[in-house]
Amino acid sequence: MSFSSPGNAAAENLDPHRMPLHVAVIMDGNGRWARRRLLNRIRGHEAGAETVRRIVRASREVGLAYLTLYAFSTENWQRPNAEVNALMGLLERFLDGEQAQLMENNIRLRAIGQTGRLPGGVKAALERVTSATSANDGMTLILALSYGGRDEIVTMAKNLAQEAAAGRLDADRIDARTVADRLETAGIPDPDLLIRTSGEMRISNFLLWQIAYAEIFFTDTLWPDFSRQEFLSILSAYQRRERRFGRV
Numbered sequence: 001m002s003f004s005s006p007g008n009a010a011a012e013n014l015d016p017h018r019m020p021l022h023v024a025v026i027m028d029g030n031g032r033w034a035r036r037r038l039l040n041r042i043r044g045h046e047a048g049a050e051t052v053r054r055i056v057r058a059s060r061e062v063g064l065a066y067l068t069l070y071a072f073s074t075e076n077w078q079r080p081n082a083e084v085n086a087l088m089g090l091l092e093r094f095l096d097g098e099q100a101q102l103m104e105n106n107i108r109l110r111a112i113g114q115t116g117r118l119p120g121g122v123k124a125a126l127e128r129v130t131s132a133t134s135a136n137d138g139m140t141l142i143l144a145l146s147y148g149g150r151d152e153i154v155t156m157a158k159n160l161a162q163e164a165a166a167g168r169l170d171a172d173r174i175d176a177r178t179v180a181d182r183l184e185t186a187g188i189p190d191p192d193l194l195i196r197t198s199g200e201m202r203i204s205n206f207l208l209w210q211i212a213y214a215e216i217f218f219t220d221t222l223w224p225d226f227s228r229q230e231f232l233s234i235l236s237a238y239q240r241r242e243r244r245f246g247r248v
Contacts, residue, residue, distance in 0.1 A: 016063065018239040019062060019063060020191075020215075020235070021189050021192055022068070022189050022190065022191045023059065023064055023193045023194075024070070024211065025194075026196040026206055027048060027051070027197060027223045028196060028197050028198035028200055028223055029199075029221075029222030030044035030047065030223055031045075032044070032222055033223070033225065042083065049094050050224070052069060053098070054226075056107070058232065065139060065189075067139065067141050068112075068191065070144045071143045071144055072147070073148060074146055074147065075148070076146075077146070088122050092125045095122070096125050096128075099129045099133070102132075102141070103136070105138060105139075106139070107140070108133045108134060108135075108139070109133045110140060110142045111126055111145050112147055113146040113147030114145075114148075142188065144206065148205045150205055160178070160182060179209065180210075185207070190213070191207060191211055192243075193217065193234075194214040195219070196217075196219070197222060198219075198222050199220040213246075217234050
């Protein structure tokens with residue numbers, strides 16, 4: 001299945017000149033979706049993987065440049081071993097299964113987070129797909145894997161301190177750009193829009209520095225039920241917001 005082109009009629013009501021450059025998504029609700037159907041939680045994660053495909057496809061259609069998905073947090077390692085192992089297996093299969101589609105549709109894959117903690121099979125699959133898609137320039141899909149915003153900031157602060165102690169950096173010259181350039185998202189524009197599904201209204205340690213001025217949308221929809229149409233509706237609502245960045 002090929003993704004549609006950015007000019008697809010399905011997105012005809014969106015203003016191409018007011019599209020967010022970068023959309024970030026906290027994909028929440030897989031477990032509750034499964035529980036409401038008296039299913040194993042893993043079935044919810046499998047359904048959520050289908051939603052990932054749907055939203056990546058829609059993002060490519062409308063011409064988004066960057067899409068970041070919060071796939072697995074540093075806190076998620078505390079879940080039961082059986083669930084973590086099943087999630088890692090699902091992630092590995094997803095990566096291997098999507099490589100051809102990413103190539104066909106000119107999508108680059110990147111990952112942020114403590115990827116060294118991932119199981120060997122997942123790390124190998126991630127390396128294969130990121131390497132194979134590294135020259136693609138139609139859209140960048142960023143997976144936050146074993147990611148935590150506070151850990152990212154602590155690591156950045158340690159690196160800056162070491163550079164200053166070694167005399168490679170003047171502490172008085174540290175500014176917001178210095179910090180941004182040492183985060184895992186260096187070179188990626190900050191999200192313009194953050195979406196969280198499932199009705200929860202919190203950030204959950206996600207891109208804490210980067211979303212300082214992001215527009216935020218919360219929806220009660222559980223992630224497996226999050227539709228292409230609702231995604232496009234949120235993009236349309238985003239285009240009606242006035243972004244002032246602290247100015248009048």
